[in-house]
Amino acid sequence: MANNFIPKEQLSAYQRWELNSFDSAANARNAQADADKVKHINRQAYKEGYAAGYQEGRNRAHAEAMRVAALAQGIERALSSIDQQVAENLLACALAVAKQLVRQGLRVHPEIVLAVVREALAFVPPFTQQARLVLHPEDAQMVRAHLGEHLAATACAIVEDPSIERGGCRVETSGCEVDATLATRWQQIVATLGQRDDWLR
Numbered sequence: 275m276a277n278n279f280i281p282k283e284q285l286s287a288y289q290r291w292e293l294n295s296f297d298s299a300a301n302a303r304n305a306q307a308d309a310d311k312v313k314h315i316n317r318q319a320y321k322e323g324y325a326a327g328y329q330e331g332r333n334r335a336h337a338e339a340m341r342v343a344a345l346a347q348g349i350e351r352a353l354s355s356i357d358q359q360v361a362e363n364l365l366a367c368a369l370a371v372a373k374q375l376v377r378q379g380l381r382v383h384p385e386i387v388l389a390v391v392r393e394a395l396a397f398v399p400p401f402t403q404q405a406r407l408v409l410h411p412e413d414a415q416m417v418r419a420h421l422g423e424h425l426a427a428t429a430c431a432i433v434e435d436p437s438i439e440r441g442g443c444r445v446e447t448s449g450c451e452v453d454a455t456l457a458t459r460w461q462q463i464v465a466t467l468g469q470r471d472d473w474l475r
Contacts, residue, residue, distance in 0.1 A: 380441040387413045387441050394445045394454035405430040408444040
């Protein structure tokens with residue numbers, strides 16, 4: 275009879291033995307199902323995270339675009355306001371220069387009043403009787419010297435008025451009045467430019 279006795283020194287640590295499952299195919303299916311669930315969860319989390327990030331990015335981009343558009347509109351309004359102010363200042367400067375040029379021109383070339391008188395008389399209806407041409411005394415002398423015969427032929431009397439500024443005149447008849455004074459003509463010019471500017475200022 276063989277000796278089945280194993281001395282204590284030869285014994286190793288105890289290890290429990292378990293019988294393997296006979297259904298390894300079921301275990302493999304369960305493992306595959308678990309792996310598929312994990313993939314599905316990962317895909318779903320990725321899609322949700324991507325969608326949330328995309329929407330947040332769109333919202334930020336839209337907010338930034340609105341901010342930039344508001345800044346652009348503000349700049350455009352500011353530039354338009356500056357353009358308007360510059361245009362108004364340039365126009366005011368041009369009117370001031372023009373006024374000084376007219377005054378200087380009248381001092382250097384006082385005969386300009388002759389053209390003004392002719393133009394004013396052209397507005398008087400023909401065959402008007404008792405017309406009066408009101409002029410500054412210095413202009414009256416020049417008009418008498420150059421247009422005296424014409425005025426005598428039309429029975430237009432020259433009336434001197436020192437309150438009329440040189441270079442202008444007024445024609446008065448029983449039915450109408452033509453105001454060709456410098457102040458009135460200046461007002462007509464600046465009114466066509468949409469401005470208000472007093473000649474005496």
